[in-house]
Amino acid sequence: MKSKVSRREFLGYSAFGLAGLTILPGWATARGVRVAPSDRVVLGFIGLGQQGLSDFNSFSKCPGVQVVAGCDVDSIKRERFKRRIEAWQRDQGIPSRCDVYEFYEDLLNRKDIDAVSIATPDHWHALTTIHACRAKKDVYVQKPLAYTITEGLDMVKAVRENGRVLQIGSQQRSGKEFQQAISLIRSKAIGHVETIYAKVGDPPKPLDLPEHPIPASLNWNQWLGPLNDAKIHYHPDLCPPVSLEPVENEKIWAAWRWYRETGNGYTADWGAHMFDIAQAAIGMDGSGPSEYIPKGYEGAQYLTMKYANGIVMTEQPFRKEGGNGICFNGTKGWLRVARGYIECSDPSSLAREEKKIGAGQYEVSSPHMQNFIDAVRSRKNPIAPVEVGCSTNTLCCIANIATELQRPVKWDPATLSFGDDREAANHRLYRYQYRAAYTI
Numbered sequence: 001m002k003s004k005v006s007r008r009e010f011l012g013y014s015a016f017g018l019a020g021l022t023i024l025p026g027w028a029t030a031r032g033v034r035v036a037p038s039d040r041v042v043l044g045f046i047g048l049g050q051q052g053l054s055d056f057n058s059f060s061k062c063p064g065v066q067v068v069a070g071c072d073v074d075s076i077k078r079e080r081f082k083r084r085i086e087a088w089q090r091d092q093g094i095p096s097r098c099d100v101y102e103f104y105e106d107l108l109n110r111k112d113i114d115a116v117s118i119a120t121p122d123h124w125h126a127l128t129t130i131h132a133c134r135a136k137k138d139v140y141v142q143k144p145l146a147y148t149i150t151e152g153l154d155m156v157k158a159v160r161e162n163g164r165v166l167q168i169g170s171q172q173r174s175g176k177e178f179q180q181a182i183s184l185i186r187s188k189a190i191g192h193v194e195t196i197y198a199k200v201g202d203p204p205k206p207l208d209l210p211e212h213p214i215p216a217s218l219n220w221n222q223w224l225g226p227l228n229d230a231k232i233h234y235h236p237d238l239c240p241p242v243s244l245e246p247v248e249n250e251k252i253w254a255a256w257r258w259y260r261e262t263g264n265g266y267t268a269d270w271g272a273h274m275f276d277i278a279q280a281a282i283g284m285d286g287s288g289p290s291e292y293i294p295k296g297y298e299g300a301q302y303l304t305m306k307y308a309n310g311i312v313m314t315e316q317p318f319r320k321e322g323g324n325g326i327c328f329n330g331t332k333g334w335l336r337v338a339r340g341y342i343e344c345s346d347p348s349s350l351a352r353e354e355k356k357i358g359a360g361q362y363e364v365s366s367p368h369m370q371n372f373i374d375a376v377r378s379r380k381n382p383i384a385p386v387e388v389g390c391s392t393n394t395l396c397c398i399a400n401i402a403t404e405l406q407r408p409v410k411w412d413p414a415t416l417s418f419g420d421d422r423e424a425a426n427h428r429l430y431r432y433q434y435r436a437a438y439t440i
Helices: 007-018 050-059 075-091 104-108 122-134 149-161 176-186 220-224 265-269 271-281 367-378 386-405
Strands: 028-030 041-046 065-071 099-101 115-118 138-141 166-168 193-199 291-293 304-306 312-314 325-330 333-338 341-344 361-363
Touching: 041 050, 041 104, 041 367, 050 065, 050 075, 050 115, 050 367, 065 075, 065 104, 075 099, 099 104, 104 122, 115 122, 122 138, 122 149, 138 367, 149 386, 166 367, 166 386, 176 271, 176 325, 176 333, 176 341, 193 271, 265 271, 265 386, 271 325, 271 386, 291 386
Parallel strands: 041 065, 041 115, 065 099, 115 138, 138 166, 193 312
Antiparallel strands: 028 361, 193 325, 291 304, 304 312, 325 333, 333 341
């Protein structure tokens, strides 16, 4: 698979994609307002596991959204989704019908679907997204954007060439504490940022799960899709089974993300959240660090990423209490942010006036999904467009490349290249060789 997007094209797409990208306002809408048929957004879901159901729960709170179809490689998960959607439809007082498919192409062929929500394993993100764009569907795709760097670049091209709206599922972009942190950093509330501590977790490890028999309900070959490593075999942790009678949902979040052969570890799983917010705050969307130094190299205590402007970001604890989050250290103070938490060396910077919700109004509980639905209607960029997902995904991939090579790696965000570093350029996380019969 060879990426055909040039740096000039990417810059053009980025300018289009990031122009006007602003801080997300508070979302409020009237409860019970009838949405005109022209404003209705019809969704299909690809990937019906634990994350797919979580995304449906959020989309179901967005006025004017209808769900008509779902797709998964596991027949039991398809039936679970069908039952859940049809029960929700009955609660809404609308005819209950949800079609389910084993192959996503059948879902994309439907003319009545406006957009798709993709919550597959990362190695399927590129193919499903690109094919959805070609089918003229808008896309909400879970983070990280892709499994490799070149996949992300191809996804940017597909979105822009087909005039689609794409929202990456880095929902912290829509979180009030993260929005406030981004605003404060951009306004120089702590002066010029010099260092960033971003705690995300460990990189992926080699696959070490024993082989198990494949359940009759699972199309394992379809789950593998473009993955070409013969060492990958079925284990229930990779694709957690569920039951309908008795009802038993997933006991764990699918473990494919923790292994090199199938994912990019916490580096991408939480990096797509915390590194992403750091990029937004310091104005590096569409760009990224120029040098990556792995943990342990010449005594380096933490994975270190250096930006051309002198800012240094390290993967290390952001506060003594632990947890995943970010600490921005500036010339005039510091700011720490995590989910449900924000703290600043100058507490007065955090003072704000709470908006009162008027009668008959409510705060949308899923602002990231609502932002996507609004973008589908307006044909404007959402808060986390494809270029944002691409640059953050590139950062996470290069961090893992440096870690696996056990040496520093330099990257030129202007040319989207490793220069003369052929070893890095030939790494699977830059360009992955798809299994036969799969291609972009």
